[in-house]
Amino acid sequence: MSRIITFCQATKEAMTEEMRADPDVFVYGEDIVKQGGIFGQFAGLHDEFGDRVLDTPISETALVGAGVGAAMAGAKPVIDLHFADFIGITMDEILNQMAKAHYMFGGQAHLPLVLRAPDGSMRHAAAQHSQSLESWFVSIPGIKVVIPSSPQTGKGLLKAAIRDPNPVIFFEHKELFPVTGPVDDGDVIVPLDKAEVLREGTDVTLVSYSRMLTHALAAAKQAEEQYGISVEVIDLRSIVPLDMETIYRSVKKTGRLVIAHEAIRTGGVGGEIAAEVAEHTFQWLQAPIVRVGAKSAPIPYSPTLEDVVLPHEDDVLRAILKTTQ
Incomplete structure (x- = not known):
């Protein structure tokens, strides 16, 4: 059985279930008690869990640094970065501490730490609050990077990330929080290393993730209805590690590949997959x-200019047509 709930509700369920099951799990960040998180994703958690849900000063460096120490001491912190756009402030903690501690301590230190980082464009929020920065972390060994695209994957990936003994960055698109979709009842777990074929096809493989997957599915439907092109759509779900075997199998079947993401095309995850x-x-x-x-x-503030910079369904459709003509 499944229910229709929002991405926000799905991730809050994941937090609630994991905190009830494991007293070592706690969460802290900016405005998560008083405001319930900027998208309401933590609303009510403090009422049930008290001091395991903490408001902190505005210091992303302190947030991640404290999270690294708490994880090494045996706790399981979930840290909310408010916006992923601020993740650059924490790069020393991520690059030189979080990602390397397990290796540098000879496997004796484990870091069950999750960084929740809302990313992507959001209602014309301008250049400092609209970025997709996931490709920065592809070449940092020692961390996992997952990116849900729906309420189901949001809940399942977050629960799996909290249970993982390694550090995980959980990029969640800002525009996903109000999106509704089916979420299975029970203990929903989505593997952190497996892509999912959402739509079977024979002519083109279309790989996407996060909010861009919505445009990819719409473009695939349009390609079939208007042009008779059968498009196989793959949701990556994780970019570190990349499930290349699923992509290889699909490309061997279709002979063509389109990769679509909201992040800047130059240096993006699509280049690595290609x-x-x-x-x-x-x-x-x-x-x-x-x-x-x-x-x-x-990313411009102007709605008209923002639409020019960001990719949309029509851009994906043109890519499908380009590779089949």
Whole structure:
């Protein structure tokens, strides 16, 4: 059985269930007690769990640094970064502490630490509050990076991340919080290392993740209805590690690949996937790989300019047509 709930409700359920099951799990961040989190994703948790839900000063460096220490001491902190746009302030803690402690202590230290980082564009929020920065973390060994696309994956990936003994960055798109969708009853767990084929197809493989997946599915439907093109859609769910085997199998079947994400196209996750496919399944490709992403510019405040910079359903459809013509 399943229920229709919002992404916000789904992630709050994940937090509630994991905190009830494990007293070592706690959460802290800015405005999560008084405000319930900027999207309401922590509303009510303090009423049930008290001091295990804490408001902190505005210092992302202190947040992540304290989280690293707490995780090494045996706790399981979940840290809310308010917006992923502020994650640059914490890079030393992530790059040189969180990601490396397990290795540098010879496997004796475990860091069951989750960083929740709302990312992506949001209602014309301008350049400092609209960024998709996940590709920064692809080349940092020692961390996992997961990105849900729906209430179901939001709940399942967050629960799996909290239970994982390794540090996980959980990028959750700002526009997903009010989105509704089915969520299974019971203990919903989504693996942190497996992509999911959401739509079977035979002509083109379309790989996407996060909020961009909505545009990908809409473009795939339009391609079939208007042009008779059968598109297989894959939700990555995780970018570290990347489930390349699922992508390889699909590309061997379709012979074509389109990769779409909201992040800037240059240096994005799509480039890494394209390189891996070109290296390992080149002989099955019948057309060049096509990537879709944002233009290399800060995200404008102006709604008209923002629409020009960010990719949309039409951009994905054009990419599908390009690789099939």
